[in-house]
Amino acid sequence: MGATYRKRRLSRFVRRMLAVTLLVLFGVASWRWGAPLLRFLVPMKMPEWKSLDAADRATAIGQFRIALAQILAAGVAGMAILYAARNYQLSQRGQVTERFAKALERLGSDKIYVRAGGVLALEQLMRDAPDHALDAIHVLEAFLRHEASRWGRAPGGSERLLQPNADVQAAVTALTRPTVRQYAPEGWAPDLQHLHLVGVHLEGADLRGAQMCWTNLSRASLANADLTGAVFEYGVLVRASCRLLILTRANLRWADLENSQELWTAELSGAFLDGAVLSHTGVTVEQLIAAKPTRSTTAVNRATEEDPSSEFPWREVDRDLIKDPRVAARIEQLVPGSPDYYPPSASAPPTPDHTGPGR
Numbered sequence: 393m394g395a396t397y398r399k400r401r402l403s404r405f406v407r408r409m410l411a412v413t414l415l416v417l418f419g420v421a422s423w424r425w426g427a428p429l430l431r432f433l434v435p436m437k438m439p440e441w442k443s444l445d446a447a448d449r450a451t452a453i454g455q456f457r458i459a460l461a462q463i464l465a466a467g468v469a470g471m472a473i474l475y476a477a478r479n480y481q482l483s484q485r486g487q488v489t490e491r492f493a494k495a496l497e498r499l500g501s502d503k504i505y506v507r508a509g510g511v512l513a514l515e516q517l518m519r520d521a522p523d524h525a526l527d528a529i530h531v532l533e534a535f536l537r538h539e540a541s542r543w544g545r546a547p548g549g550s551e552r553l554l555q556p557n558a559d560v561q562a563a564v565t566a567l568t569r570p571t572v573r574q575y576a577p578e579g580w581a582p583d584l585q586h587l588h589l590v591g592v593h594l595e596g597a598d599l600r601g602a603q604m605c606w607t608n609l610s611r612a613s614l615a616n617a618d619l620t621g622a623v624f625e626y627g628v629l630v631r632a633s634c635r636l637l638i639l640t641r642a643n644l645r646w647a648d649l650e651n652s653q654e655l656w657t658a659e660l661s662g663a664f665l666d667g668a669v670l671s672h673t674g675v676t677v678e679q680l681i682a683a684k685p686t687r688s689t690t691a692v693n694r695a696t697e698e699d700p701s702s703e704f705p706w707r708e709v710d711r712d713l714i715k716d717p718r719v720a721a722r723i724e725q726l727v728p729g730s731p732d733y734y735p736p737s738a739s740a741p742p743t744p745d746h747t748g749p750g751r
Contacts, residue, residue: 488521492528499535507559511535515566518575525575532563533583539563540587554611555591564589568597568617581622634658634673644668665689677713681722684733689714 495517498510514532518525540560556564566572567582581601590610597617608628615635622642629649637658646667649655655673660683667688670680675691685691691713713719726733 488517488524491517492524495528496531499531504557504559507535507539508562511559511562511566515562515569518566518572522575525572526577526580529567529572529576529580532567536560536563536567536584536587540589556589560589561592564592564594565597568594568599568602570596570598573598639663649673675713677716677718680713680716680719684726685714685719685723686726687714687723691719 491513495510495513498506498513501507501510511532514528518528540556540563555561564584567584573580579601581603582599583603584607585603586606588608589612590608592609592612594609594617595613595615597614599622600618600620602619602622604622604627605625606627607624609632610628610630611632612629613633614629614637615633616637618638619642620638620640622639624647625643625645627644627647629647629652631651631653632649633654634649634652635654635657637655639658639660641662641664643664645664648669650669650671650673652670652673655670655675656679658679660675660679663683665680665683666686668685668690670689670691672693673691674693680689680691692710693713694710714723
């Protein structure tokens with residue numbers, strides 16, 4: 393679970409174990425030292441009781457009654473505190489349930505701004521009630537599945553969406569905000585597979601380990617986003633803003649990143665590039681060497697070279713980086729099935745009838 397949730401569970405477990413321990417110790421003490429303790433606490437059981445005169449007996453009995461009343465009062469007060477605490481917990485649980493229900497009602501509205509408010513309400517609920525964070529996450533993921541169109545078709549129509557609606561943007565932001573990992577179960581990652589999120593804003597998003605197969609992020613803004621270990625097979629990142637994007641160990645198999653902006657500033661160490669299209673992105677030879685390209689990778693950039701035979705001394709040509717000797721040597725090092733190659737869990741390469749989107 394998240395760090396906060398684990399701390400709460402640990403605190404609850406410690407309190408229960410402490411109560412059980414005290415109860416066991418009280419039972420052992422009663423069995424072992426019950427008789428001496430009774431003689432010590434109850435004046436009538438003391439050996440010297442018979443030697444006391446009437447006045448001293450009356451004083452001792454009065455003090456005993458006062459002490460007994462104080463003990464009973466303390467017990468009653470303790471029970472009252474426990475009862476109040478239990479009622480408070482039930483009240484808090486009821487408030488959380490009510491807030492959850494109201495957020496669900498808003499998500500079902502036909503007005504975008506009401507649905508966006510419902511998303512924000514669920515995000516706030518994750519912070520206030522970490523025990524229910526996973527429920528809120530599941531609802532937000534289901535909401536995205538319903539509201540975010542797939543491959544360019546709007547819900548209930550055929551019009552292509554050039555940017556997500558405000559409610560979809562709010563849901564994506566809530567699921568990819570770096571702080572959500574504090575409340576989500578350990579190992580959880582956003583599931584954005586098969587979604588049409590053209591033009592979405594994901595600046596600084598935490599997408600580590602995210603499932604994004606067949607996701608369309610064309611023209612999206614991913615500046616400073618972290619996609620370490622993300623699965624982006626057959627995804628589309630055409631004309632997206634990739635400034636300082638982290639793609640370390642990401643699976644970009646058959647992904648289309650053509651014309652992505654500022655990809656040369658991205659971190660591609662260990663990224664699997666089998667069949668990926670990186671043309672006209674400014675990607676460098678050094679980035680390809682640090683990644684895991686294959687012969688199916690496409691990386692053609694425009695370059696300027698000298699042309700003495702022409703009227704103009706310089707001309708622009710297409711340079712295939714995969715044919716660079718250093719990149720070719722890197723490709724030869726990557727033997728399928730070797731530890732340095734991508735794990736065999738990657739899906740099979742597409743057939744002629746099953747090509748990546750945007751090809």
